[in-house]
Amino acid sequence: MSAALAATPPMFALLLLLLRRTALTAALGAVAVAVVIALLAFPTPLDALVNTGARLAPTAVEVAVILLGGVVLNELLAASGTQRRLADAIAEACGGRGRAVVVVVLGVTPFAESVTGFGIGVVVAIPLLRRLGLSARQAAITGLLGLVTVPWGSMAPGTLVGAQLGGVGFQELGVRSAVLSLPVFLLAGAGALLVATGWRGLLGALPDLLVGTAVLWTVIWATNTWIGVPLAGVLGGLALITVALLLGRRTGGGVLRTLRPYLVLLAGLMGSRLVVALVDAEGWWTAVLVSPALWLVVTVAVTPRLEGVDPGTARVCVAAGVRRAVPVAASAVVFLALGALLTVTGMSAALAAAAAGLGPAYLGVAPFVAALGGFLAGSNTGANAMFAASQAAAAQTLGVPALALVGVQNVSAALAIMSSLPRVALAAQLASDQESGDQKSGDSAAPADTTTPTRVLPVVLAVDVVVLLALAAITVITTMSAVSG
Numbered sequence: 129m130s131a132a133l134a135a136t137p138p139m140f141a142l143l144l145l146l147l148r149r150t151a152l153t154a155a156l157g158a159v160a161v162a163v164v165i166a167l168l169a170f171p172t173p174l175d176a177l178v179n180t181g182a183r184l185a186p187t188a189v190e191v192a193v194i195l196l197g198g199v200v201l202n203e204l205l206a207a208s209g210t211q212r213r214l215a216d217a218i219a220e221a222c223g224g225r226g227r228a229v230v231v232v233v234l235g236v237t238p239f240a241e242s243v244t245g246f247g248i249g250v251v252v253a254i255p256l257l258r259r260l261g262l263s264a265r266q267a268a269i270t271g272l273l274g275l276v277t278v279p280w281g282s283m284a285p286g287t288l289v290g291a292q293l294g295g296v297g298f299q300e301l302g303v304r305s306a307v308l309s310l311p312v313f314l315l316a317g318a319g320a321l322l323v324a325t326g327w328r329g330l331l332g333a334l335p336d337l338l339v340g341t342a343v344l345w346t347v348i349w350a351t352n353t354w355i356g357v358p359l360a361g362v363l364g365g366l367a368l369i370t371v372a373l374l375l376g377r378r379t380g381g382g383v384l385r386t387l388r389p390y391l392v393l394l395a396g397l398m399g400s401r402l403v404v405a406l407v408d409a410e411g412w413w414t415a416v417l418v419s420p421a422l423w424l425v426v427t428v429a430v431t432p433r434l435e436g437v438d439p440g441t442a443r444v445c446v447a448a449g450v451r452r453a454v455p456v457a458a459s460a461v462v463f464l465a466l467g468a469l470l471t472v473t474g475m476s477a478a479l480a481a482a483a484a485g486l487g488p489a490y491l492g493v494a495p496f497v498a499a500l501g502g503f504l505a506g507s508n509t510g511a512n513a514m515f516a517a518s519q520a521a522a523a524q525t526l527g528v529p530a531l532a533l534v535g536v537q538n539v540s541a542a543l544a545i546m547s548s549l550p551r552v553a554l555a556a557q558l559a560s561d562q563e564s565g566d567q568k569s570g571d572s573a574a575p576a577d578t579t580t581p582t583r584v585l586p587v588v589l590a591v592d593v594v595v596l597l598a599l600a601a602i603t604v605i606t607t608m609s610a611v612s613g
Contacts, residue, residue, distance in 0.1 A: 131482035133169050134475035137162035137466065138514045142500070151510060152455050155462035158514075162469045170473040180472045181465075187292055188464050190421045191285040191509060192457040195245070197424030198282045199456070200449030201431065202248045205389065207445050208435035213386045221373050226325050226333025228260050229270060233320040234313060234340040235368035237274025242361025243390055245282030247551050249274055254558045257324070265579040266324050268559035269587050272551060273320040276312050277348070278508050278542035279305045280361030283420030285460070286508030287357060287538055293467045293513065294520040294534035302357035304535035306349040311598040312543055313341045319591040339375075343368045358420040359397055362390070389431045396423035460509040467513035476517035483518070484525035491526070491607050492600040494519060494533050495540040499596055502544035506551060511541035532607045540599055547588045552581045 141158035145151070166172060222228035232253050241249030250271045257267035279287050279302075287305060291298040317337050321330040330337075347367040351360040366387075400417045407414075416422060432442040470476045483490050498519070501511030519533040545551060560578035 130169065130478045133165050134470070134478040135482075136165060137470065137475070138501075141463075141466070141514065145506075150455065151459035151507065152462065155459045155466060155510070159462060159466050159469065162466060162473070162475070165475070166469065166473040170475055170478075172473045176472055177469075180468050184292060184464060184468050186415075187288060188461045190419055191289065191460050191464065193421035194282050194285050194424060195457040195460060196450065196453045197421065197428055198243065198245050198248070199453035200428050200446050201243070201389065201424065202251075203445035203449040203452075204428065204431045204435065204437055204442065206251075207441055208431075208437050210386050210389065210435055217386055224333075225260055226321060226329050227336045227372065227375075229257070229321055229324045230317060230333060230336045230340040231369060231372045232256055232260075233270060233274040233317050234276070234344045235365050235372060237271065237365075238277035238344065238361050239365025239369065239390075241275060241281045242277050242283070242365060243393065245278075247275070247554055249281075250551065250555050251558065254555060258559065260324075262324055263579075264556075264559040264577050265583050268552075268555040268579055268584045269323045270320045271559070272546045272555050272584070272588050273316045273323075273591060275546040275551070276309070276316050276543075277344075277361035277364065278545050279309070279538050280348070280357065280364075281508065281542075283358040283362075283424065284360070286512050286542065289460075289464055289467070289509050290512035290516040290534055290538045293464075293471060294516040294530060294537070296520070296531045296534050298357055299352065300531055301534060301538060302352035302360060303349065304531050305538045306345070306352045306360065308535055308539045308599060308602065309348065310341070310345050311602070312539065312595055313344055315595045315598065316546075316591060317341060319587075319594075323587060339371070340368055343371050355398070356401055356418070359394070362394060366390075366394075388434050389427055392430055392434070393423050393427040396426055456507075460507065460513075463507070463510040463513035465513075467517055470514075471517040477521045479518040479521070481521075481525055483522040488526065488604070488608065490522060491528070491533075491604045494522070494603060495536050495596045495599040498537040498540035499544035499592065502541035503548050506545055506548035508538070508542045508545060511544075512538060515541070528607050532603065536599055536603050540596060543595055543599075544592055547585060547592050552585050552588065556581045556584050 137158040140161045141154040144154035144157050149157075222231055236256065237249035237253045239249075240252040241247070253271040253274050254267050257270055258264070262270060284302070287301055288298055291301040294301070314337070317340065318330060321333050321337060325333065344364045344367070348360045348364040351357075351363050355363070397418070397420060400423070404414045404418055428446075431437070432439070437445070470479075486493065498511065498515060501515050502508060516534055516537050519537040520530040523530045523533040556579050
């Protein structure tokens with residue numbers, strides 16, 4: 129009975145999302161239900177609630193600022209034409225379609241998504257894919273399959289929330305997520321090539337796919353291990369773009385000129401970490417100095433001058449970005465509060481005890497539980513807020529390391545976001561839009577057709593299921609081996 133009651137708040141949130149209510153409405157409704165159930169069946173001391181809120185408040189502020197900064201930055205880059213120029217430069221630098229698809233799926237999309245999040249990687253990728261000659265349906269599917277670095281999207285607030293609620297280290301979770309992402313990169317890339325170029329094209333581009341996967345995975349793993357979690361997706365995507373330029377014997381000058389705002393962000397993040405390492409100090413000021421939230425704000429402030437955006441246009445972009453981001457940031461913070469409430473009241477523990485009733489079989493189910501949250505919430509932050517604590521508690525009950533299930537939660541929830549209905553609808557609309565001058569460039573071979581979400585979703589879901597099966601097998605094998613060893 130206690131497990132059924134504990135499951136009610138997240139299930140209520142999922143129900144509201146299925147009924148097409150906003151994420152904020154779903155989060156607020158779930159919190160209200162959780163409060164009522166806690167009062168009736170999970171009494172919790174007030175001081176425990178206050179301490180939990182105080183501990184998570186800095187994380188909530190950081191997540192909100194990151195989300196706001198990412199959306200505003202995207203508005204400025206769109207207004208300045210930076211995104212269009214980046215796509216044009218990369219299209220020119222790549223040779224055949226196969227290599228270009230690999231660079232878009234494993235380079236451009238991860239890079240853009242890691243900087244700003246919210247599916248912005250798809251917004252950047254799809255016009256380029258249409259110029260490469262892909263049909264609307266092919267471009268929509270291929271663009272969505274590029275959302276492979278969502279654990280590090282928007283400088284990794286979702287992973288930060290997962291670490292906080294799952295009771296594991298932020299860097300530990302980043303490294304574990306990187307390790308588990310290898311099949312994500314490889315299988316999503318293969319699926320994208322198959323859709324864009326067919327079996328013959330996939331076989332012809334296989335060396336590019338293997339090199340691209342190796343570069344992206346190695347840099348993301350190394351960055352999580354030695355530099356820091358927030359930068360991993362950005363550096364991984366940038367590394368792949370650089371390697372593609374070198375393999376294509378291009379100088380990349382056109383690409384680099386379009387990356388100036390991103391380079392400011394990178395310089396701030398890496399420079400601040402170097403300063404903190406040199407002074408060897410810890411405190412609130414060091415946490416602020418290395419925060420991606422701070423450097424996103426700085427980048428937003430300098431981008432209008434760097435990209436030639438006049439003050440009036442910049443003000444319009446900031447206002448539009450804030451309007452778009454406030455509901456998203458608010459829902460992320462409320463979902464975070466929901467996850468904390470489930471944890472401190474013992475509801476997550478009750479859910480974990482029920483899950484443990486499946487025994488070791490739950491290890492194979494865990495990726496699909498996580499994916500359900502990502503699919504319905506359309507947010508890694510929201511999915512982790514709902515289920516990370518429960519996954520950690522299930523791991524404890526089963527006697528396996530918490531990092532094993534929190535890691536698979538983070539990666540699986542992030543993977544399913546590419547098939548979430550808002551992302552699919554966005555991709556179909558972008559790919560079908562023939563009014564844009566970018567998509568009607570004279571040298572484009574893209575057919576003038578349209579597509580719909582129902583023509584896109586089944587293919588993306590099929591790729592997701594294949595990857596989830598691989599993650600389930602990896603989780604069962606590695607976890608059981610660690611326990612038996």
